[in-house]
Amino acid sequence: MGSPTINQRDKYEDQLPKKDASTLDSRFPLYLGDWKKSDPRVDDDLAMDNMDEPHMKRKLAILKKYPEIEKLYGHDSRTSLVTIAAAAAQVYFAYLFGKVWTETFWGFIVFAYAVGGSITALYGVLIHEATHNHAAPTVFLNKLVGLTANIGIPVPIYASFRRYHLEHHTYQGVTDMDPDLPLEWEKKMIRGNAALKLLWLFIYPLMYVVRGAAMKKTPSTWEIYNIIFTIFSDALVVKFCGLRGLLYLFVSLWFGYGLHPGAAHFIQEHYTFDDGQETYSYYGILNKPYMNIGLHNEHHDFTKVAWSRLPQVRSIASEFYDSLGYHTSWLMVHWKFITEPGIGPQSRLGRTMEDHKTARKQAGKIRRADNHAYDAMAVDAQKEKDQ
Template identity: 85%
Template structure:
């Protein structure tokens, strides 16, 4: 299948043709996956006006195979692997800022309610949305040189969030990478009630996005798994920081942090990437990048295809991945405005929580085994990459 049907913003037809002409052509004898080289599927996106469930694919998630394909053409991308020490510094500074603002609203500016609400949305919500990015980087070990130090960075980011998020996010997000779209395994997929109740109704979608912070808790709980050691540590750590917050900043200061969390993970421009990343705006494409101005304050979180393809590349070097292999990324559909992502998703009845792609574990595993049909050297490289990418997803904590 080609990527001729693009509904998200894309290059011009001539530009896309120039990019695609540079790509290797599909040879079934050498490459059994008919999605090669862009790894776009032949499925039709789920439309809540007509469909009752997710669109389903009979192939594995596309990113590991595309990673191998891109590395054949551009092996120098591996030089971009590694963490960025600036992430830890930003985490410390933003955590200190939110604690200071909590003190101001808890002990100093105690007469204003409207002012606190506005500030919590504009400033607190923006910072909390950034915490999500920082926790994401720490979860992939991009914030510090060791796994343990990355976990400490994740806990520091959690100081400004009054509920224990970091350890659970790390656990389930790494599983999302390994089992993207696998029903019953990918914790990022919508639950049954989300698909059945909300569908394409604009008012319900607006309400659903407003309560989106709750969905992280509900979806995690639906996995019915015992908490890991670090999740327990995270609960103890957050309860301690919350008690200290009440002691020094008052209940009102803690309320400011709750409001910041609610706004920053809900109906906020900085939270639109939750919709941008995997909600299907076009047939055949399950992951989308965002190339807009808000990537600067939000540390390139919009480069989502690049991130899924190369999970070992820190935020600061993701644009370099795209620059090295433009024919693979600029020929995919992408977004340029998070405001438009929210607007389109909410107002158009053809989109809803079910606008996602699913696959069974059996299909996922079967499609992965196709790599063995590639010539032996490629198959070995593929297997090594698969094991390397999957090893961090274990729920056993150090």
């Protein structure tokens, strides 16, 4: 876990914009809260905040000082090429294990973890980029990229992830609305027990299915398309790679979304390691192969910036990000989460919809006071859903 020193914080404070008459939120400009993080040894539920999520307002504060960041908006077409290459590679490995390397067991397991799991974790990044329309110039083409990435994942993930992830951005931390928050049984059963947390991370791929089902929503049109597409692609894998080839994809999925360094960002992003901070970035070497997925504060602040330009956001507005707590090792993220009894599934921040809406109204007032560009995430998310 990285954190600025006191002297560094003083330096950053000198660089940060000061409050003025147009500032209507006491958290300005970093939008850190005054709440205490939940401790599973004594707390049964999430820590609660009475304010809205911080990212929209921090974006406004950053854009007021650095309006040139808006020039970074847009997609990166290289994402589509990476998606095609990754899908082709994983299907090729499925063929090798299904038709060629059929006698090895431990080689199958080791390869599925080290290579298959790593590629599958990358699929999650590619699907994330397509979800935000960062992979291609149109919404429809981004959906095709998402389906292409899903070829190497033997269950229909893309369309459901897109649906629920956009809701996560819109309603971050809002109880009963943010699909990324843990369920009641997760909070009650796991708590700070190291063995149970290890098991919980091992079955984390299942959590996506369970949490989605808990929302009790009728499948969207694209979710139905995704189901049909995946059944068809799985049938082709069985035909050309055999059942063992399909099993390789399943095992790769289980490893790549569970106890794998490339999956540690699921814990890194919003599990509260510090009081008052609900989103964390990762600044480590694995950002390179995983397309800067660790730059999560930067991404939530600027959802229209593709992965390749997120480092520029951090560089331009460094005083905003370097003064926040951050992680430098995904291995340590998992290690600390598992071994520290004061961290568990309920180490998240929640808020009611009423509090979120009340505090969010200030953003409109800030907009009128500052006369600055304002695009609400809720509006963007709805437009993307409609398309």
